[in-house]
Amino acid sequence: MSAFKNHLELFIPLSEQEFDQILQYFSYRELKKSEYLIQNDQLVDHTYWIKKGLLISSFTDSNGKEHIIQFAIENCWITDQDAYYNRTRATFNIVCLEDSEILCLSYSNREKLCADVPKMETFFRRKANDSFVKQQRRLLTYMTSEVKERYDLLLKEYPGLAQRVPKKILAAYLGVTRETLSRFRY
Amino acid sequence: MSAFKNHLELFIPLSEQEFDQILQYFSYRELKKSEYLIQNDQLVDHTYWIKKGLLISSFTDSNGKEHIIQFAIENCWITDQDAYYNRTRATFNIVCLEDSEILCLSYSNREKLCADVPKMETFFRRKANDSFVKQQRRLLTYMTSEVKERYDLLLKEYPGLAQRVPKKILAAYLGVTRETLSRFRY
DNA sequence: TTAAAATAGTGACGTAGATCAACTTCGCCT
């Protein structure tokens, strides 16, 4: 009754044996609240699937302002994708907001997995297309919607997030100051 | 000496025979300036690779304001990805700004191609990861940079675009009015 | 070839959200 198997089966059907084989390519980690998974300037050799917990990836711009790139809760993947795919150093920080349980996949194991198990290459292709569309929707929301509307959409996408995460983090995801967000809530 | 073969070889090496086989899955179209490749509300059954020309995909929001999603010039892929991958209707319009020559790949042919030629599944996986990262960089630029800076970055990414495209289209890509863009140029 | 439409530039004014500052409340740590 693995949540990870269910997750993979969103895109590809798997036998128990296939799933067991796939799991060999992953390792497992547990992190406590406020520990870092990735820090700015590190080489990024892994992508991560969140079994349990809550993490954020963030970017600090040249004015020292922090922007939230992504929330990752149960069943989400997270890494600094630019650094991971291009084998360069992180520009993002990824930190735990809650104690977390994480499956880890190294770059070389991911390539091996894709070569050894064609279904997994299909999975990653579909997943990447899906992520692209979601990212594009976020950009579109950014371009077309008022802050209040973007806030409502965020809470609709992650119900209960407002209770798990400081408001200033929500504001930094929406691209406004905490003062502005505070004036919008009632 | 095919530009398309070179394009595929950015991610995967190909023999002439393999390339010839791959080409079988595509069809070819020519469009004149101002003709539509995809119109809002149509079913989207193809993704397109631009051999020559210039197209834009755009989205018209509930206030009637037009937003430019993407410019597609030589060697770019373009479609309404949300509609294409999820087999639904277009929310974007895609129109030619210049006479264009286009390779077309249907959804079912793409799936067949991925199943028949594993290298092409690898190509599309890598390409999708790459597109995701580029999209994420655009969102980040949106969140962190002033309009003037975003304008300069756009022209750096597509040199000569300012000469090929009406200014109001550039403004709609940057998410500002044509008046504001006009005041930034010197 | 010329009229109409689309594109572009500029000024005056309006507004959403930023910035700064003061105050309150919450959560963590020994």
Added chain:
DNA sequence: AGGCGAAGTTGATCTACGTCACTATTTTAA
């Protein structure tokens, strides 16, 4: 349990960009 830093609220201004209105120029199509 109580002290301290982080988080959140609220008010007063500031500012980047939007809106509207008018004019000039370029493109399109009959």
